[in-house]
Amino acid sequence: MGRRGTSYYVEAAPPVDVNKNTEWFMYPGVWTTYILLLFFAWLLVLSVSGCSPGAAWTVVNLAHFAITYHFFHWKKGTPFAADDQGIYNRLTWWEQIDNGQQLTRNRKFLTVVPVVLYLMASHLTDYEQPMLFLNTVAVLVLVVAKLPNMHKVRIFGINADI
Amino acid sequence: MVRLPYVTALTTLFSYGLLFAFGQLRDFFRRILDARKPSNLKGYAPICLGLEDFYTRRLYLRIQDCFNRPIASAPDAWFDVVERNSNDCNKTLHRTSKTTKCLNLGSYNYLGFAAADEYCTPRVIESLKQYSASTCSVRVDGGNTKLHTELEELVARFIGKPAAILFGMGYVTNSAIIPTLIGKGGLIISDSLNHNSIVNGARGSGATVRVFQHNNPAHLEDVLREQIAGGQPRTHRPWKKIIVIVEGIYSMEGELCKLPEIISVCKKYKAYTYLDEAHSIGAIGKTGRGVCELLGVDPADIDIMMGTFTKSFGSCGGYIAASKEIIHHLKHTCPAHIYATSMSPPAVQQVISAIKVILGEDGSNRGAKKLAQIRENSNFFRSELQKMGFEVLGDNDSPVMPIMLYNPAKIPAFSRECLRQNVAVVTVAFPATPLLLARARICISASHSREDLIKGLEVISKVGDLVGIKYFPVEQEKAMAVEKLKIQ
Numbered sequence: 089m090g091r092r093g094t095s096y097y098v099e100a101a102p103p104v105d106v107n108k109n110t111e112w113f114m115y116p117g118v119w120t121t122y123i124l125l126l127f128f129a130w131l132l133v134l135s136v137s138g139c140s141p142g143a144a145w146t147v148v149n150l151a152h153f154a155i156t157y158h159f160f161h162w163k164k165g166t167p168f169a170a171d172d173q174g175i176y177n178r179l180t181w182w183e184q185i186d187n188g189q190q191l192t193r194n195r196k197f198l199t200v201v202p203v204v205l206y207l208m209a210s211h212l213t214d215y216e217q218p219m220l221f222l223n224t225v226a227v228l229v230l231v232v233a234k235l236p237n238m239h240k241v242r243i244f245g246i247n248a249d250i
Numbered sequence: 251m252v253r254l255p256y257v258t259a260l261t262t263l264f265s266y267g268l269l270f271a272f273g274q275l276r277d278f279f280r281r282i283l284d285a286r287k288p289s290n291l292k293g294y295a296p297i298c299l300g301l302e303d304f305y306t307r308r309l310y311l312r313i314q315d316c317f318n319r320p321i322a323s324a325p326d327a328w329f330d331v332v333e334r335n336s337n338d339c340n341k342t343l344h345r346t347s348k349t350t351k352c353l354n355l356g357s358y359n360y361l362g363f364a365a366a367d368e369y370c371t372p373r374v375i376e377s378l379k380q381y382s383a384s385t386c387s388v389r390v391d392g393g394n395t396k397l398h399t400e401l402e403e404l405v406a407r408f409i410g411k412p413a414a415i416l417f418g419m420g421y422v423t424n425s426a427i428i429p430t431l432i433g434k435g436g437l438i439i440s441d442s443l444n445h446n447s448i449v450n451g452a453r454g455s456g457a458t459v460r461v462f463q464h465n466n467p468a469h470l471e472d473v474l475r476e477q478i479a480g481g482q483p484r485t486h487r488p489w490k491k492i493i494v495i496v497e498g499i500y501s502m503e504g505e506l507c508k509l510p511e512i513i514s515v516c517k518k519y520k521a522y523t524y525l526d527e528a529h530s531i532g533a534i535g536k537t538g539r540g541v542c543e544l545l546g547v548d549p550a551d552i553d554i555m556m557g558t559f560t561k562s563f564g565s566c567g568g569y570i571a572a573s574k575e576i577i578h579h580l581k582h583t584c585p586a587h588i589y590a591t592s593m594s595p596p597a598v599q600q601v602i603s604a605i606k607v608i609l610g611e612d613g614s615n616r617g618a619k620k621l622a623q624i625r626e627n628s629n630f631f632r633s634e635l636q637k638m639g640f641e642v643l644g645d646n647d648s649p650v651m652p653i654m655l656y657n658p659a660k661i662p663a664f665s666r667e668c669l670r671q672n673v674a675v676v677t678v679a680f681p682a683t684p685l686l687l688a689r690a691r692i693c694i695s696a697s698h699s700r701e702d703l704i705k706g707l708e709v710i711s712k713v714g715d716l717v718g719i720k721y722f723p724v725e726q727e728k729a730m731a732v733e734k735l736k737i738q
Contacts, residue, residue, distance in 0.1 A: 097253045106442070106461060112266075112685035117259030124260070125267065168305035168681055169298070171446065173453070177299065 109166040110185040142212030146219045149209045153226035161233045190236035202230040262656045262686050273308030314340045316665035322349045325357035326365035327697040331674055353706055355692045356676035360533040360649050361620045362697030363564030363604050369612045370603035374596045381595035393592030401598050408605050410549035411571035417586050418593045420558030421447040423568030426586035429455040435490040443500050467511035474519045492521040498530030498541035504644025504651050509545045522553045532562025533649050538608045538621050563604040565597045624696040631694055631703055638711050639720035652689040661688050663717045673709045
């Protein structure tokens with residue numbers, strides 16, 4: 089137990105989310121893990137390449153864009169053979185979380201993270217050109233993809249069917 | 251409700267992320283390397299959609315040797331586990347001809363009927379000689395022997411309901427009965443941690459399914475009120491009927507159901523109740539009559555009581571006990587009764603003999619001794635594990651105790667190290683449990699002696715130290731501090 093009445097333990101009541109692909113996101117510690125992963129990725133890029141902090145944040149931002157776009161907004165269905173008879177086969181992970189409810193706390197957090205990354209990357213690179221353009225494209229695509237109006241929308245039929 | 255250290259939650263998420271990343275990387279390279287090989291599909295659609303078998307291929311197969319271990323003897327307190335080896339990192343496993351004798355902490359052998367019993371086995375062999383191994387027929391045609399009728403009456407008398415019906419398979423009992431009880435226009439409200447057989451039956455029935463938070467009668471009341479007020483989806487007509495499905499002991503948590511509160515909520519809103527006593531019948535309660543006896547609920551208050559013979563009675567199959575009208579209806583409509591082969595007669599005789607032993611009708615008090623033994627064993631084991639600092643779930647008196655592992659790497663570590671020290675445990679990972687809550691599930695039996703339990707505790711304690719799953723502080727320090735104060 090912790091000292092002075094604080095406890096190092098968290099309690100986790102299993103949430104009522106029948107979709108096993110997304111229910112892991114409701115447990116405590118997920119947001120912190122996400123932020124820590126980004127921070128350690130930045131440290132890794134800095135230590136491996138020895139570039140400026142701004143360039144390292146740009147690299148992290150672009151890698152974050154590629155990875156989260158692919159796994160949250162491109163891949164559909166579940167990565168395991170769930171017994172749910174394929175009801176999520178046409179939905180991306182973003183459309184599955186929180187049972188499809190829009191504007192929940194998890195969704196707001198996930199929308200804010202790319203924006204914060206963009207602000208840090210563009211500030212630390214002094215808004216210089218090739219980096220600024222790439223960072224802006226990344227944040228625009230990610231934020232638009234997470235808007236409630238884009239729920240189940242497939243532009244020009246891209247990624248429409250299985 | 252599980253309590254875990256915050257750092258453990260972070261590291262578990264990070265581990266899964268790492269496993270996921272490596273799996274994706276391997277898939278990526280595999281796709282590049284296989285791009286030139288001609289596809290052998292010849293125009294047919296692939297069986298798995300692109301993403302679907304990712305978890306099986308990249309996570310489950312790596313630790314495949316911890317699951318599906320073949321055994322070479324009856325699942326008594328000690329049994330023989332067949333050794334397997336693999337040349338390609340667990341993608342394929344080969345059985346050897348060697349076996350190791352291990353302590354059995356995984357079988358649902360609650361009353362010890364899984365191995366030869368002095369009362370049951372001679373009678374089972376007798377019935378095998380008289381009725382043969384299979385009736386080769388359906389119950390309604392030629393498969394209804396004297397034994398089947400006797401068992402149905404005996405089960406009804408044991409449970410305390412007017413009538414009962416038998417099925418050859420426990421899983422099928424749920425998944426084939428629920429569709430005959432309710433259909434489109436009805437509502438099923440089931441606990442969020444219900445077993446797959448109930449989920450399957452509910453989906454197959456065509457009724458609307460809603461889920462309430464595990465063991466939370468207040469949330470059940472909220473869901474009931476919301477659904478009754480709203481009515482059927484889109485038409486808002488009243489529901490044709492509402493069935494609430496709960497389990498006696500939840501097999502992954504070891505927890506008892508809050509039965510009295512749930513029954514009173516259901517009575518208030520006139521919903522039917524369905525109780526699945528697969529793990530609790532025969533194992534808890536003063537005379538082994540299950541969770542109703544333990545919690546003081548009258549069986550007449552529950553509409554349908556279901557159970558299986560696989561756990562406490564050492565046989566196979568399941569039963570439903572309910573009023574005469576419901577059983578009459580089931581016998582005429584349930585496909586598992588009308589079209590499925592009836593239970594094997596020796597298996598029926600095993601259950602008859604086991605129930606007679608439990609009731610004391612075999613002329614001895616072995617039944618009462620077994621029930622007392624399993625209660626003592628469970629409470630002793632659970633309290634010792636908790637004293638050692640493990641996180642153990644489950645209520646007192648429940649013979650199922652999951653030990654939380656959390657981190658995915660600890661699952662194979664715990665399982666393999668225990669096997670090396672001749673203790674066989676069952677570890678459960680995603681998707682049978684939520685992603686972060688992997689656990690090792692211990693099932694205590696009445697045939698475990700005190701020495702067996704102590705050996706099990708020693709091995710688990712050593713392995714627990716090695717693997718690092720003693721998440722709670724050991725209570726010895728408190729006790730020693732109290733003693734120091736007493737001396738001073």
